[in-house]
Amino acid sequence: MIIAFLIAIIGIIPVVLAISVLKIYKGSELGYALLLYMLSIGFWQLDIASLYLKEILPENVILWFFRIFRAGPTFMIPLVFYLSYVSIKKHSINIKNKFYNRFLLSIFNRKLLILLTIWSTFVYFINMTKLGVAGLTEVKIINTNTYSYFPEYGQLSFLYTYHTGSFIIFVLFTYLISRNIQNQYLKDFLGTFSFCSFLLFLSGLLNFIPKTGTLFSSLGVIIFSVIIIFSFVRMNTVMAVNYNRLMERQKKLDYSGNLTASLVHEVKNNIQIINGYSKLLNESTTISSQDQKMNEMIQLASQQLEELTQNYSKYINDQSIDFTMDDINIVIEQAIKITNEMAKEKSVEISFDRKYRTLKAFVNQTNLRQVFVNLIKNSIEAFPEEEILREIMIFTDIQADKIFITIVDTGMGIPAENWEGIFDPFTTSKKDGLGLGLPFVKKVVFEHRGDINIVESSQRGTKFQITLPQYSFSDFHIY
Template identity: 65%
Template sequence: MIIAFLIAIIGIIPIVLAISVLIIYKGSELAFALFLYMLSISFWQLDIAVLYLKGVLSEELITWLFRFFRIGPTFMIPLVFYLAYVLINKHTSNIKNQSFYKFQFSIFNPKVLFYLVVWSFIVYLINMTRFGIIGVKEVKIVNADLYFYFPEYGPLQFLYLFHTSSFLILIIFTYIISRQIQNLYLKNFLGTFSYCSLLLFIFGLLNFIPGTGALFSSLGTIIFSVIIVFSFVKLNTMLTVNYNRLMERQKKLDNAGSLTASLVHEVKNTLQIINGYSKLLGESQLPSEGKRMNVMIQNASNQMEDLISNYTKLLKYKSIDFKMVDLNEIIEQSIEISEEFLQRNAVEVFFDKKYSTLKTYANHAYLKQVFVNLIKNSSEAFPKEGSIRNIMFSTDIQVDRIFINIIDTGIGIPADNWNSIFDPFTTSKTEGLGLGLPFVKNIILEHRGDIKVMDSSSKGTHIQIILPQYSFSSL
């Protein structure tokens, strides 16, 4: 009776952890998947606990309870599958254009999940009959004066063994998928989760040996829960630290916004002078090269005027105007505006135009400035001599999201700085203010998108922008 109570208490640990996950990550599909997984572990422990109720309950009732609580280990298989499915669809956007991802998606999809749930239900129903479990028998643990009930398996028990063995394959897949997640803290947590689940599986296999007793899985659950709790606390702590950093960054952005607001008026007056003289130059007799340069001045001036107008509205109304735009046009115009400092730095920009139109709701001026800033940053990130100086733009569509990849062949960004480069006043340039990339990040977030460094080394940097797609694009 005492042993059964202790095992049941051990089974509560995963539930407490799972509830904590749900509270902290409210609304997260991954948190819900982890919760169901932890719940199945708790049912598994209750399944073991009833075997130590000899003398408290009848053999018939213990047999029925053992069959019933086997719902935990039986449905643990589709739950791990569901966990892997969520990881692929929600947390691995950076690999969606890779062949390995397409292979994974061909396996981990809702249809296969449905069939796996149906199969698990069939295995569970067989388990509830004498074909799966005939009954229980009293067994003595080796080198101990302790007896407990051990199940007598029926002729179709091999189906259950086959079913639970697939757990090992799914855990390995989950680990492989977790390695492809961009978020370092979530990647480490899920890696630890996979290792611990594998350990849990190994301890669970010992339960099929009558003489060892049924306590080994409880030992595995204790180890699993302790390590996972520690890993989860670490994950939560790092997320809290990052949140505080984000709040600090937002304060800096607010201060920068107040400072910039005071400069907008003066810049606007200066811009009117530039526009006026630029128009006068256009009416005068200029050589063809001079006219071309004057057009470039006018385009840059118009972009600045649109940007100031939008920024004034943002400061006044705290909102950004959106309309349907073609990303192809914005990228091409951004490259054209950037021509002067591209030539100055001897950098070539290529645009792999995969789609004839690439539609999304966006603010034309802001988004153009995002690409101009990124091109400028990349063009200044090359060594002075002896290097291939290229910047490549490419686009892709996955379901309802547009992926914009900017890859340069510059000197790269240290891995420790991949996130901090988007913080205000963080710069490696002696004369820089460190406001360009924070502006880029803020505008992309305002567009309900995301921007991140996908990879960076001495051979170059890969930055990816993700934007929602609200209209069909054309090939």
């Protein structure tokens, strides 16, 4: 009786942990997957606890409880599969190997999830009959005076054995998938989850040996729960630290916003002067065609600056930005055109792989164009004088409902410890820089419900990746 009670208490631990999961991943499909997984562990422990109720309940009732609660270990397999499926479909992963990516997508899909659930249900119902669990037999635990029941397996019990054996395969897949997730907190947690689940599986194997008793799996549950709780505490701490950093960053942005408001008026006055003289030059008959083209570039840059200041003024006054459905391809090409002269001066080649005919999203064209202008400008300035290979490449891709825009340069790179800090206001490595370019970029991308991160950087160059939500299907460019 006491042993059964203790095992049942141990089974409550992962249930309590599951509630913590939902608090951290509130509303997340991954959170619900983890909740169901941990509930199945709780059912597994109740399944074991029922075998120690010999002095309280009749054998047939204990057998009935054992068969019912075996739903826990039986359905742990589709739940681990479901967790991997959610990680692929609902969270951003960056798998460099395209064949590996396709392989994972071909395996972890909804159809196979449904088939695996149906198969698990079939195995569970076999388990409810004598073909799965024929009955119970009383055994003495080695080196103790304790007796417990142990299941007598039926003719089709091998189905359950093979079924539970597949658990280790899906745990391995979960670990491999976790290594490619961009979110560092989720990546660390899934890695820990996979490792602990593997330990849980090893301890559960001892349940198939009659005289060792079934307490070893309960020890595995305790180890599993302690390590996972530690992982959650660590993740919460890191998230709290990063939240405080974001709050500090927001204070700096508020200050920079006030500073911007005072500068916008002066910039407008200078833009009017530039526009006025530029139009006069355009009407002149004495300038050459080459000078005419240079003047057109001045007008284009002036127009971009004028639209940008108008957006700033509107945002400062109304705290809102206008969004329209636009083609991101055009926005990128315009940004390249604006920065083309600067690139030529530095002998930098800019290329854009236009993969899609249209790449439409709900954006503010002016602000997003300035994002690309800032990123290209930063990349141009990142090339050391002695660098021979001077290239900036822009790629686009669509995965599910996300648009990925990757900007790669062959400059000198950014140290890993500065990857987050470069987006903080007034943080710059330039002698004459204010450190407001990349914070502006981050802010604009956030306003577009997207994100920007450095995914790779070394002495061979830096790779920025922008993620934006897609609100309209784009057409693949077929020549």
